[in-house]
Amino acid sequence: MTVRGFRVFGVVQGVGFRPFVYRTAHALGLDGWVANVAGHVEGEVAGDSRVIDEFAARLGTQAPPLARVRRVELTGADDSPGAGFRVRESTSCRASGRTGSPVREIPPDAAICAACLRELYDPADRRYRYPFINCTDCGPRATIIEELPYDRARTTMRHFPLCRDCAAEYADPGNRRFHAEPVACPACGPRIAYGGLRGPAALRAAAQALSAGAVVALKGLGGYQLVCDATDSEAVAALRERKHRPAKPFAVMVRDMEAAVRMARVSRTERAVLVSPARPVVLLAPRREHLIAPEVAPGVPRTGLFLPTTGLHHLLLDEVDRPLVVTSGNLADEPIAVGEAEAFGALASVADGFLTHDRPIRARYDDSVVLIGGRQRITVRRARGLAPAPLPLTVRTPLAGVGAQLKHTFTLAGDGRAYLGPHTGDLADAATYEAFLRSWADLKRLTGIEPVALAHDLHPGYLSTQWAQEQDLPRIGVQHHHAHVAAVAAEHGVSGPFLGVAYDGLGLGDDGTLWGGEILLAGLSGYRRVGRFATAPLPGGDAAVRHPSRAALGHLLDPEPLGTPLPSPALVRRATEQLDRDEAAVVRAMVARRVNCPRASSAGRLFDTVSALLGTAAGPVSYEGEAAVRLEAMAGAAHAVPLAHRVVRVRGVWVYDSAVTLTELLERLADGEEARDLAAAFHLTLARVTADLVARAVEGGAPRTVCLGGGCFVNGRLLAEVRRLLRSQGLRVLVGHEVPVGDGGISYGQAAVAAARLGTER
Incomplete structure (x- = not known):
């Protein structure tokens, strides 16, 4: 008999990976154990050496849908793990006595899966119409994690002890909820409230208010959302006035794909993105005739639609039976509210009622926004469902990009990966600044990345730049438009020279003037301006x-x-x-x-x-x-x-x-x-x-490689025409896919430039 240790790195916590390892080992007749350790999974197996090799191969190729396996390592082991296979209690790297990846990967939240949705509507199921239904394939992750390794005791679900039935499911290897940390039911889990009402009565009251034209503040996965009837012009106009958002379009949540197709033209690629576990808002071409009030998206070429992300959203849409505006729970340019005190204070002048619940939100995540250019997803906002899943980046020294001013994000990078933090918004006042500081501290703690250098924009007036200059760390100034195109190049693994096209509003140039229409001959470590407007x-x-x-x-x-x-x-x-x-x-x-x-x-x-x-x-x-x-x-x-x-x-x-x-x-x-x-x-x-x-x-x-960056390339017509003409010249044309094309991607580009410069200095 051969005994081997194994380690699996990637997004492998909070995605049903330990139950998958258990089932795989059991099917192959292997003994051993598996546990979450810091940010990865490890364990031991005993059996025939060829079967162990097959076991390791399956871990990398047959992982659960939400997992992202980067590598599987087999190591030596001295002692037999004993008969049978077990899921052990999770430990830190220090407690286990083993060393692993210094960077820990955090799973993003995942929308309700098909199996849970069936149970939600099954009168015979004990979770029938339970708003917080979830399993190992879906539910909250990044928004509830307090510490790693990922176990219930280190999430906000620790406030909800499991009932006997849920505990039995949690411990049953054959159950879909085996070691599903957010598992809950009506007997032991979170409950919704509206005014003095609880449970189903609260849901009915909120739905009745929405049907009567009210604005309701709804506590979602990553923060509060402001909701109203999307077919009611007066309700939408009231939301605009109260939120101080006179023209910027609102996103609309629809019940299902059939409803989405009635309101917009949906391609095959757009359909796949709409139903993906990330459930982002997708910017779609609206049909001429649809039910949505014109005040929802006045004077814009596309309507932002998305499907329900949780059981609560599904149930609310069923009760109201019409599309709903679902937008960020904030006043214009402020961060979304996450706690009850914050929400009842900031949104008191906006919402007529609050549909809330008692599960705490640990991390603030707004809704993600994407559009489809050709057959490629282009990210406008990387947030709930997408962040903080890691992105590739050639980086050895732990560092950070602190972002720009508008559409602010920051990026932590180390050990070959980069993590874009939550979308903060416009970093212009105390509230957004405090949201940035909290998100920075939380993501740093969870990933284990302690930057030894900070990359920042050249503009001295940006709060992000000023914050970086206050830190006792080496600083690397990165020109705004170089960061835009470097973000595209780094995402696509372009390490050599490229031609960058950076079109946006304004950014400070290295000559002290304002730029925004630039052609740059660039590498990751530097650039030269060769064209401009x-x-x-x-x-x-x-x-x-x-x-x-x-x-x-x-x-x-x-x-x-x-x-x-x-x-x-x-x-x-x-x-x-x-x-x-x-x-x-x-x-x-x-x-x-x-x-x-x-x-x-x-x-x-x-x-x-x-x-x-x-x-x-x-x-x-x-x-x-x-x-x-x-x-x-x-x-x-x-x-x-x-x-x-x-x-x-x-x-x-x-x-x-x-x-x-x-x-x-x-x-x-x-x-x-x-x-x-x-x-x-x-x-x-x-x-x-x-x-x-x-x-x-x-x-x-x-x-002959061209990278397109900057907010102007959110313009679908411009992007399509530019790509068509450049490709007709035989050029390779790249644009951001996972990284936001606008200022939300600046921090990733800053990190890429800083990593390249530090690598050159070695």
Whole structure:
């Protein structure tokens, strides 16, 4: 008889892995034991050596659906483990006397599985209509874990002792809930409450309130959600007013795939993502006729739909029997509420009632958001269901990227993996800052990563940069747009030189000016700017982000002098007639005197400019990117005849002269061309500009791998056109898949750059 030890690394805790090991060993007739140890699984087996090899192979190839096995190791063992196979009590690495991976991997939450859903609706099942039904294949994970190794005693479920029936299931190797740590039932598990009501009565009361037009704060997996009837215009308008979110679209939860297909066009790939265990919000093309109130997603090209993630969501949708707005439980730009005191304080002015429960939430996770570009998932927000599953990254020295300011995340990296922390939101006030600090401390403790260096943005005004500078650790400044494209390269395993296209709103360049439309010849450790958009003033600085008309006037009145004549005064006058006259006069004076008018080479601000000129964003907007989103919606599927563009060489850098494009746009608008056709033409023109800039860089010796990064590539039409044109040149085109394409991916890019620089210094 051969005795061998084994260790399994990856996402192998909280995913039913120990029960799987037990069943595998039992089926092969092996003796031994298995346990969770820190962040991995290990044990011993005894039997025929060939059977043990088969056992190890099955651990890597037949793992449970939620598991992600990185490697299986067989080691020596001295003593026989005895007859039979057992699941042992979990231990830390120190207690076991063994050493393992220094980094511990945390499973993300998983939506209710098909088996649990069947039981939820089975009157004969003892968990019939129990909101917190779960098993080893589904349920809360990252949001309830307090410590590793993952056992019930180290989760918030420790507050709910198992009843006799649940304890029997938990101990039964043949049961689907064998060692399912969040297992519970109506007799021993969490309970819902609404006002003074409990259980089913609370659910009915909340549903009745929603049907009557109320806004309800619902305690979900990773925090509170604000819910209202998505077909009720008055209810949605009330939610917008109370939440201080006048225009940004809301996500809608629908009962099932049949309901989703009635409201949106759903491709095969989109369908697979909708029903995946992550259950993200998926941005879909809406059908012309659907039940959703227009106030849910005004002036946007796609509607965010998602399916129920928990039994509670399913039951609530059944009771209300219509689609529900389900959005973050917060006021605009604040972190989502997780605790009862926090929720009842922050959301008292928003919600008419609170459907809550008594299971504590340990970690704050908002809903993930994705879109499908071609057949590839593009992550907009990496949160519940996706984070904090590890991402690959070539890194040996433990380090961190602390992110940007908007759509803030941080990344902890070590031992060949990187963990994106929870989506915090816009890091602009004390509440979001405190949420970041708590998430930082929690994820650091759980993963075991203690950074020895911090990577941060160059902008001194970002709270993340200021925090990094206060820490007693070596710091590595990473340029914003380099981080964008490095994130794409690192995710796809590109280690050599590549060409980066970074289009976004604004980021501080290494020359102290504002960038946002950049072509970079890059590697992970460094870059050189080889192309850019022409600069234009931003009257009022940051105020121009909320007032697209200011960006428009800056582009028209003071474009970068590249030898192109300004548009005629008549065209400019006609174009600015729709803008606020008093503001226009003030902005004209600011531009003429160059007072508080920083110049920027920004693709995002050029989108704002065109949106303002075509009338889709003539007034102020409520969130960054709103003008661009409206422009994409206006373009729709309209036929596009491209506008003129010009590329010139300025001090060794290819520069897109946008004045040529804007002049023709104004001329065609004056000649009566439809605004929607011009919006489509602008998208195609920017794609051609990108192809032109990239082609010139490649002709100059740049690599043929192109990485697309930055928030502008959330624009589905722009992304599709750019990829099509670049691929027609025979180029390899990469875009973020798991890593957010916008500023939510900056921290991962910072970590990739820092790892490369530290590796070079070794």
